[in-house]
Amino acid sequence: MHIQLMRLADFGEIKGAMSKANLILEVLDARDPWTTRSRKVEEMASSMGKKVILVMNKSDLVPREVLDEWVEVFRKEGLKATYISARERMGTMKLRRFIKREAPEFPAVVLVVGFPKVGKSSIINVLKGRSSASTSPIPGNPGYTRSFQLFRIERKLYLVDSPGIIPIEGGPLEMAIRGCPPEKLNNPIEAASSLIERALRADPSAIKRAYGIEGSDPLSIIEELARKRGWVSGGELRVEEAARQIIRDYHTCKLNFYISPKDLGLSS
Structure with missing residues (x-):
């Protein structure tokens, strides 16, 4: 089994991982999704023609009507959003269906990014499940072969397990x-x-x-x-x-x- 310690990436690494994917999952803390989103990552994805899905984790801590309000706020920005509680295993099948519905093409390669503490690794583990299979390291720059691993999470659906923890900015x-x-x-x-x-x-x-x-x-x-x-x-x-x-x-x-x-x- 491939085990990777999560670490803070830099934007160059995230851009490199993004170039290998065609769908980006940006994990947010459902308690404060506005503050835990990264406009820089979203702009980077947009400039590369990559589709972004916002995934609000820890949804068991927030009333459903508030989560639905956030989905609508993001929809008005042109972004697709959903919510999940990886800890409580709530919404995991919904997330898989959402990914397959929003994938721009198949096979689809999914990259998961997010600030520390939002539950990025939990989302990755939920998507991997017990039946995921590690394939070869993603080809490309030599430095990436040690840090980026590709997992098949189901037929024609792959996950990039990477140092996708967004650098922390702000006040x-x-x-x-x-x-x-x-x-x-x-x-x-x-x-x-x-x-x-x-x-x-x-x-x-x-x-x-x-x-x-x-x-x-x-x-x-x-x-x-x-x-x-x-x-x-x-x-x-x-x-x-x-x-x-x-x-x-x-x-x-x-x-x-x-x-x-x-x-x-x-x-x-």
């Missing part, structure tokens, strides 16, 4: 939501504060539900979490560690809330 909030390791953020307190504000706007009970902490001031919430966890050094609260934990908790879904198109003024 502190975007970088946190898009899966930048909290340890690598220059200012985790700023990122966590913005994340708390976003959570409180979307769901006023989200912070209390996650931590048993009431209030609306992000810094006070971070300080209270540090106090509750006993994160103190030299008499000072370790607020940076508390901030990093809040970001981690968002990705493990302990801190859980979702963004609807209405929250961003994208639908009536």
